[in-house]
Amino acid sequence: MSPTDATAAPARTGRGSILARSSGLRTGLLLLPPMLWLGVAYLAALAALFVTSLWGQDDFTGAIVRVWTLHNYQDLVHIPVYRTIAFRTIGIAALVTVVDAVVAFPIALFMAKVASPRVRRLLVIAVLMPLWASYLVKAYAWRGMFSEGGLIDWAGKPFGLHSPGYGLVATTITLAYLWLPYMILPIFAGLERVPNSLFEASGDLGAGALTTIRRVVLPMAFPAVVAGSIFTFSLSLGDYIAVQIVGGASQLLGNVVYANVGSANNLPFASALATVPVVVMLVYLAAARRTGALDNL
Amino acid sequence: MIISPRLKAVLQVLTTLVVVVVYVPLLLVMVNSFNVDRTFGWPPRGLTFHWWNVAFHSSGARHALLVSLEVASLATLISLVLGTCGALALRRTRFFGRNTVSLLIILPIALPGIVTGIALNNAFRTMLGLQLGFLTVVVAHATFCIVTVFNNVQARVQRIGTSLEQASADLGAGPLRTFALVTFPMLRSALLAGGLLSFGLSFDEIVVTTFTAGSQTQTLPIWIFQNLFRPNQAPVVNVVAAVLVLVSAVPIYLAQRLSGDTVSGVTATP
Numbered sequence: 001m002s003p004t005d006a007t008a009a010p011a012r013t014g015r016g017s018i019l020a021r022s023s024g025l026r027t028g029l030l031l032l033p034p035m036l037w038l039g040v041a042y043l044a045a046l047a048a049l050f051v052t053s054l055w056g057q058d059d060f061t062g063a064i065v066r067v068w069t070l071h072n073y074q075d076l077v078h079i080p081v082y083r084t085i086a087f088r089t090i091g092i093a094a095l096v097t098v099v100d101a102v103v104a105f106p107i108a109l110f111m112a113k114v115a116s117p118r119v120r121r122l123l124v125i126a127v128l129m130p131l132w133a134s135y136l137v138k139a140y141a142w143r144g145m146f147s148e149g150g151l152i153d154w155a156g157k158p159f160g161l162h163s164p165g166y167g168l169v170a171t172t173i174t175l176a177y178l179w180l181p182y183m184i185l186p187i188f189a190g191l192e193r194v195p196n197s198l199f200e201a202s203g204d205l206g207a208g209a210l211t212t213i214r215r216v217v218l219p220m221a222f223p224a225v226v227a228g229s230i231f232t233f234s235l236s237l238g239d240y241i242a243v244q245i246v247g248g249a250s251q252l253l254g255n256v257v258y259a260n261v262g263s264a265n266n267l268p269f270a271s272a273l274a275t276v277p278v279v280v281m282l283v284y285l286a287a288a289r290r291t292g293a294l295d296n297l
Numbered sequence: 298m299i300i301s302p303r304l305k306a307v308l309q310v311l312t313t314l315v316v317v318v319v320y321v322p323l324l325l326v327m328v329n330s331f332n333v334d335r336t337f338g339w340p341p342r343g344l345t346f347h348w349w350n351v352a353f354h355s356s357g358a359r360h361a362l363l364v365s366l367e368v369a370s371l372a373t374l375i376s377l378v379l380g381t382c383g384a385l386a387l388r389r390t391r392f393f394g395r396n397t398v399s400l401l402i403i404l405p406i407a408l409p410g411i412v413t414g415i416a417l418n419n420a421f422r423t424m425l426g427l428q429l430g431f432l433t434v435v436v437a438h439a440t441f442c443i444v445t446v447f448n449n450v451q452a453r454v455q456r457i458g459t460s461l462e463q464a465s466a467d468l469g470a471g472p473l474r475t476f477a478l479v480t481f482p483m484l485r486s487a488l489l490a491g492g493l494l495s496f497g498l499s500f501d502e503i504v505v506t507t508f509t510a511g512s513q514t515q516t517l518p519i520w521i522f523q524n525l526f527r528p529n530q531a532p533v534v535n536v537v538a539a540v541l542v543l544v545s546a547v548p549i550y551l552a553q554r555l556s557g558d559t560v561s562g563v564t565a566t567p
Contacts, residue, residue, distance in 0.1 A: 026472065030386035031398065034379040034443060038401050042440055045420035049412070052419060064423075106311040114305050125549060126316055132545035133323060134501050136521050137538040141322035143525075144329055147336070151325055154339040180319070199300065209304040230407075238409020241503055245525065254411050254504075261415050261508065267423075270415055277409045285407075 053271035064268060072272035082256065086276050089253040092172055093236035097183075097229045099176040104183040104228065109217070111184075112191035113199070124188075131181045139242045142174040146246055166248035174246045175236050182231035190224025191217070226291045233284060237277040253277060323542050330539035335531050352536035361520035368431070368516055369499040372438035376495045377488060379439070380446025385480075388454045405441040410504030413441060418508040429511030437509040438502060442495035449491035450484055457483050493548050517541075 053072055056065040076082050111123045130138065145151050145163075152163040164170055194217060202212040240254025253276060260270035300308075325339075333343040352358060383402055387395055405413050417437045421427045461483070465475040503518040510519060521537060524530035 027386045030382045032382075034383040034386075034402065034447075035398070037379055038405070038440065038443065041420070042405060042416075043401070045416040045424075046408075046412075048424055049416040049419055052423075103315060106308050107315045110308040110312040113300055114308055123312070123316070126319070129545060129549050130319055130323065132497055132548050134518065134521075134538070134541040134545070136501075136503060136518050136525075137326060137541050138322065140521070140525060140534070140538055141326045144325050145322055149336070149339065151321070151339045177319070177322070180315075209301045213304075234407065234409060238411045238504070240411065241522065254409075257411050257415065258507070261418065267415070267419060271419070274409075274412045274415055278412055281408065 049271050050275065052268050053275060055268045057266055057268050072269045075269065076272050076276070082273070085251055085253055085256055088168075089237060089277075090280060092168065092175070092252065093233050095172050096175045096179065096236045097232045099172065100180050100183040100232045101187075101225050101229065103176070104180060104187050105221070105225075108184050108187035108191055108221075109213075111188050112194075113196070127181050127184050135178065136241070136245075138178055139174055139245045142170065142177065143245050146170045166246050168247065168250050170246040170248075171243045171250060171252075174242050175239060176232075178242065179232040179235050182235070183225075183228035186224045186228040187221055190221045190227075194220050223291050226288050230285065230288055234277075234281050237280060326535065326538045326542055330532075330535040332532070332535070335528060348532040348536050352533045352540075355533050357515075357520060357524075358517070358533065358537055361515045361517045364431070364515060365500055365517040368434050368438055369496045371435045372442050372499040373492050373495045375435070375439035376442035376446050377492050380443045380491060380495075381450050381484070381488065383443065383447050384450035384454060387451065388459075399447075402444050402447050406444050410502075411508075413437070414505040414508030417505065421509065429509060429514075431514050433509045433511070434506055434514055434516065437505050438499040441502075441505065442498055445494040445498060446488065446491035449487040449494070453484055453487035490552060493551060497548055 052064070054068055054070070056067050056069045056071055057063070058065050076086075107123075107127075111120050111127075115123060143166075146166060147153075148163070148165070150163060156162060198216055198220075199212060202216045207215065238254055240252055240258055243250055243252045243255060253273060257270050257273045260266045260273065328341065330348060331344040331346065332341040332348075333345050334341060380402075383398065387398060414437075417433070417440070418429070421429060421433045421436075427433060462475050462479055465479045466472075470478065501518060503516075503522060506516055506519055507522075510516065515523075517537070521534055524534050
């Protein structure tokens with residue numbers, strides 16, 4: 001990028017002057033490389049994936065049969081186990097999102113409206129730092145937390161509590177932990193934009209702290225919550241690593257997709273399965289758009 | 298005084314609680330790397346440096362680390378070029394496809410990783426007939442890393458405006474010269490922040506990687522994942538995990554130094 005530009009210096013060539021005059025041409029030339037990469041290569045890959053989901057597979061040889069069929073989608077709907085897994089995945093993604101929103105709101109409010117600038121800065125760093133810690137390491141850390149005789153068992157013993165063990169509860173907690181910063185930061189940014197005078201006005205009009213939060217702060221922070229939920233929801237929908245680490249034998253959509261690409265080697269069916277999170281996300285994004293949340297990203 | 302003292306106290310307690318819950322698992326990983334036992338039992342029966350020594354000499358982990366660094370560097374390089382091109386192209390012109398282009402750049406990271414993963418897997422293997430390996434991982438990573446550079450550079454070019462570049466053009470510099478002497482120096486810290494994010498994203502990625510790496514190429518996350526369930530390797534995995542927790546402080550520190558504005562610099566995307 002820079003080296004070539006730096007060497008192609010003083011003498012103005014014809015190309016240079018055309019570039020200088022035509023901003024359309026310049027835009028086009030600049031757009032060409034990223035659009036070739038994403039627009040042609042990536043979009044084509046996505047389109048091909050969708051096409052593949054409409055193809056069949058030879059049960060005997062495992063080879064893809066290029067005949068149009070809705071068979072894969074019919075299986076998806078009619079075989080109960082896939083329906084169960086799809087709904088379970090969406091349910092867990094929704095639960096993770098709710099947990100994150102509930103946990104993130106107080107800390108975001110504290111950061112935005114209570115903490116001194118110095119504490120706020122420290123908290124922002126404290127929240128961001130785990131984002132840089134490896135995803136696998138964080139999921140692995142919770143495997144240690146939930147293990148039999150592990151930290152949670154040990155801490156719960158005096159109260160007669162046990163670790164929930166590896167399963168869907170552990171999966172939900174781990175996912176909520178993994179995506180929490182993605183919820184805290186947009187809510188924090190959203191609350192920072194709420195003027196202090198609104199708190200005062202609400203107090204002057206006789207509202208208590210909780211009423212102010214419920215009637216003034218929450219409605220104004222809602223688009224930010226939705227913005228954060230896009231990350232937590234989407235990331236949970238597609239996850240299949242955390243559930244393998246802390247989920248015990250539980251399966252989510254991602255596991256089934258992975259199994260169908262790998263061991264079962266049924267790419268058409270895997271493609272059909274993979275369209276489920278895409279469709280769910282598109283619906284979710286369309287709904288989020290109506291709240292104005294997309295401007296908060 | 299806009300929030301009542303009682304609510305303040307409640308918020309403070311909740312905030313402390315969340316920060317504790319966020320850091321306890323990470324501390325547990327650190328402590329476990331010194332654990333004498335091979336299990337996660339708490340409290341540990343004794344502490345030792347033995348596993349750190351073993352991990353340091355683990356050829357599998359070292360090789361995987363090297364592959365990860367190479368992949369992340371190459372993917373970052375590609376995304377720097379493509380992301381900057383995209384951001385500069387969209388700066389002044391309001392052409393019809395503007396929103397489509399930004400959507401397209403965000404898409405690889407907005408879609409669940411498995412979707413991007415199997416789409417690329419299918420494209421590499423059946424459409425292009427390529428063998429999965431090092432290069433396919435680099436291409437896949439670059440695809441979802443472009444957005445980090447794009448976001449950072451786009452935010453920067455919006456802030457700096459165009460007057461300095463116009464002045465440069467008025468003084469007789471052509472577009473390339475203006476870019477090298479005026480635009481690029483102003484973009485440098487945004488490029489560093491975007492590149493850092495992109496490097497971190499690639500270094501940590503596992504979902505898309507599992508679909509595009511094939512059986513021969515092992516990045517560090519893949520190595521960890523494959524050794525996670527092997528009791529013999531567990532202590533070494535603990536140490537690698539502890540090292541990664543420590544290393545994660547570096548980019549935060551760098552980002553602080555770079556921008557002083559962590560939130561906008563490092564969080565634009567997951």
